[in-house]
Amino acid sequence: MPRAERPAPRRRFAGWLGAAAMLAGLVVLFAALPTPPATSAAAASAGALDAPPSGRFAVTGVRLFDGERVHEGVDVVVADGEIAAVGAGAAAELPADVPRVDGSGRTLLPGLIDAHTHSWGDALADALRFGVTTVLDQFTDPTFLADKKQRQAADGNPGEADLFSAGILATVPGGHGTQFPIQVPAIDADTDVDAWVADRVAEGSDWIKIVVEDGASIGRPLATLGGERIAALVAAAHRHDRIAIAHVGSATEAHLALDGGADGLVHVFLDEDAAAGEESFVARAAAAGVFVVPTLSVLEGFDGTAGRDSGLADDPHLAPLLDGEQKAGLARRFGIPTPDGYRFAHALATTGRLAAAGVPVLAGTDAPNPGTTFGASQHRELELLVEAGLTPTAALTAATAAPADAFGLADRGRVAPGLRADLLLVDGDPTTDVTATRRLAAVWKAGTAVALAAPAAPEATVVQPGPVADFSAPLGGDWAPSTDSRMGGESTVELAVEEGVLQVSGEVRAGFPFPWAGAIWFPGPTPMAPADLSAVDAVAFRARSGGGGPFRLMVLTATGGGVPAALPFTPASDWQHFEISFADLADQGLDAGQVTAILWTGGPQLGAFDLSVDDVELTASGR
Numbered sequence: 001m002p003r004a005e006r007p008a009p010r011r012r013f014a015g016w017l018g019a020a021a022m023l024a025g026l027v028v029l030f031a032a033l034p035t036p037p038a039t040s041a042a043a044a045s046a047g048a049l050d051a052p053p054s055g056r057f058a059v060t061g062v063r064l065f066d067g068e069r070v071h072e073g074v075d076v077v078v079a080d081g082e083i084a085a086v087g088a089g090a091a092a093e094l095p096a097d098v099p100r101v102d103g104s105g106r107t108l109l110p111g112l113i114d115a116h117t118h119s120w121g122d123a124l125a126d127a128l129r130f131g132v133t134t135v136l137d138q139f140t141d142p143t144f145l146a147d148k149k150q151r152q153a154a155d156g157n158p159g160e161a162d163l164f165s166a167g168i169l170a171t172v173p174g175g176h177g178t179q180f181p182i183q184v185p186a187i188d189a190d191t192d193v194d195a196w197v198a199d200r201v202a203e204g205s206d207w208i209k210i211v212v213e214d215g216a217s218i219g220r221p222l223a224t225l226g227g228e229r230i231a232a233l234v235a236a237a238h239r240h241d242r243i244a245i246a247h248v249g250s251a252t253e254a255h256l257a258l259d260g261g262a263d264g265l266v267h268v269f270l271d272e273d274a275a276a277g278e279e280s281f282v283a284r285a286a287a288a289g290v291f292v293v294p295t296l297s298v299l300e301g302f303d304g305t306a307g308r309d310s311g312l313a314d315d316p317h318l319a320p321l322l323d324g325e326q327k328a329g330l331a332r333r334f335g336i337p338t339p340d341g342y343r344f345a346h347a348l349a350t351t352g353r354l355a356a357a358g359v360p361v362l363a364g365t366d367a368p369n370p371g372t373t374f375g376a377s378q379h380r381e382l383e384l385l386v387e388a389g390l391t392p393t394a395a396l397t398a399a400t401a402a403p404a405d406a407f408g409l410a411d412r413g414r415v416a417p418g419l420r421a422d423l424l425l426v427d428g429d430p431t432t433d434v435t436a437t438r439r440l441a442a443v444w445k446a447g448t449a450v451a452l453a454a455p456a457a458p459e460a461t462v463v464q465p466g467p468v469a470d471f472s473a474p475l476g477g478d479w480a481p482s483t484d485s486r487m488g489g490e491s492t493v494e495l496a497v498e499e500g501v502l503q504v505s506g507e508v509r510a511g512f513p514f515p516w517a518g519a520i521w522f523p524g525p526t527p528m529a530p531a532d533l534s535a536v537d538a539v540a541f542r543a544r545s546g547g548g549g550p551f552r553l554m555v556l557t558a559t560g561g562g563v564p565a566a567l568p569f570t571p572a573s574d575w576q577h578f579e580i581s582f583a584d585l586a587d588q589g590l591d592a593g594q595v596t597a598i599l600w601t602g603g604p605q606l607g608a609f610d611l612s613v614d615d616v617e618l619t620a621s622g623r
């Protein structure tokens with residue numbers, strides 16, 4: 001077994017489920033190999049309290065947003081993980097040794113609830129560091145969910161946000177949601193939907209998510225669940241005491257979800273602005289009593305092919321808390337050409353109309369889709385909800401009391417005696433300027449203070465530009481075959497050095513949604529150890545092909561969440577020179593300071609291939 005194929009201690013997958021990221025073509029999912037442990041905590045957020053108390057304490061003289069309303073100059077007393085008392089002077093009678101946090105000039109809020117994520121890896125720790133104490137996930141691996149639930153039950157899992165999730169989603173064979181390395185029991189004509197829902201409930205699904213997505217938003221038709229099946233799934237969910245929510249990608253699909261009786265929708269749409277009228281989506285949603293999670297954070301990535309930039313990576317209050325993987329996620333772009341008539345402005349307008357019509361609007365990000373990340377993006381979602389026309393307090397309700405109500409979480413989402421002490425203390429007044437939520441002074445989960453510091457990046461070995469291999473000698477341990485077999489795929493590859501040339505031959509086979517097979521090179525001192533290639537501008541090499549292709553150069557990083565940056569190259573039967581620039585990979589979130597591997601691969605096109613590679617070099621401009 002080549003070294004690159006060692007079993008991973010922690011299986012990762014990328015949960016792209018936004019309108020369509022997974023169909024962008026370059027999204028390939030890898031299980032992550034071990035990364036060196038972080039060495040030290042990075043700098044804390046600028047305004048963070050030095051040592052916020054845990055356990056029994058009080059925040060005094062603070063502006064309180066209780067989930068719906070604002071109260072000035074109150075005390076909030078915390079004990080045993082819960083809110084013990086709220087009110088002016090509530091802390092006055094406490095013993096002198098109970099720690100007090102001065103709330104003057106600050107605002108205390110319920111811990112934030114992100115109502116749309118896809119959780120994996122470090123998602124829940126990342127969320128908590130930004131004040132998101134509860135995550136409502138809309139499709140994840142049931143084993144991940146079960147593990148987190150077990151920790152929540154055991155000790156409250158103080159280092160991570162609480163997780164609730166739909167678990168596996170409802171979709172048809174080949175439909176949206178089947179393209180990930182999670183086994184999805186798809187729903188076909190023969191499926192007993194009641195039994196299907198019962199299986200989800202047994203797996204731990206807290207609600208049922210139904211995919212209504214025909215692919216129109218990305219110009220690539222997809223099979224999808226239709227009217228009768230949607231209604232049958234909603235009814236089955238209700239029989240099993242679960243709500244049923246729907247993913248939609250267009251106005252037509254939003255109407256279909258309402259026709260089917262869904263309890264909530266987890267996106268708005270870009271193809272129309274749901275203008276006024278009795279039969280409009282807004283009027284129907286209000287009449288049906290559904291809630292809507294607009295996910296403006298992910299949808300702004302579809303504002304033109306380049307998308308809007310969230311600005312989060314440059315935010316002076318949030319940037320110190322971002323780890324490298326989060327920065328890479330924020331830099332990533334969908335890069336999908338916007339279909340005619342699709343506009344982010346439509347999503348903003350519809351969201352404003354929904355709120356004005358009294359439809360509960362819930363803040364959710366759809367992290368970690370391109371342009372978003374766990375935790376930080378919830379602060380952007382608040383800003384976008386205000387841009388859509390919500391007042392700052394309505395936006396804050398959308399991230400606290402409203403999702404708690406919609407998902408039946410009676411113990412959180414508000415600050416009131418007896419509720420969980422999930423709290424956010426910020427400098428300034430987010431009830432007038434919602435961006436003040438970014439000025440984190442302290443975050444508590446069930447009364448336990450959270451460290452407001454980013455985990456340190458793994459230390460990377462600096463690698464200078466220069467020749468990598470001319471294949472005049474046998475392959476060293478820094479080269480290995482690599483295929484999708486690690487992810488359960490069926491592709492095969494063989495490497496050989498013949499006459500001073502690397503021969504890569506194999507077959508890309510169906511089995512994994514993003515199949516690949518090829519040669520992998522590790523720039524670091526050991527396989528998958530991060531290398532700092534900041535001084536390198538491009539990977540240059542010669543290549544020729546005896547069949548198959550196009551091929552791809554893929555660059556994996558310690559901060560890329562297991563998703564490589566990749567660009568195609570198409571060699572002919574004669575030798576050609578290629579130079580693939582890191583700058584051209586930047587919009588895929590490439591972090592050149594944390595490169596773990598570079599691959600020359602066939603796929604995702606299926607079939608046999610034959611590739612020769614020679615004279616691999618890391619180049620820098622001016623050389």
Ligand SMILES: [Zn+2]
Nearest residue numbers: 017018138366
């Ligand atoms: Zn999603």
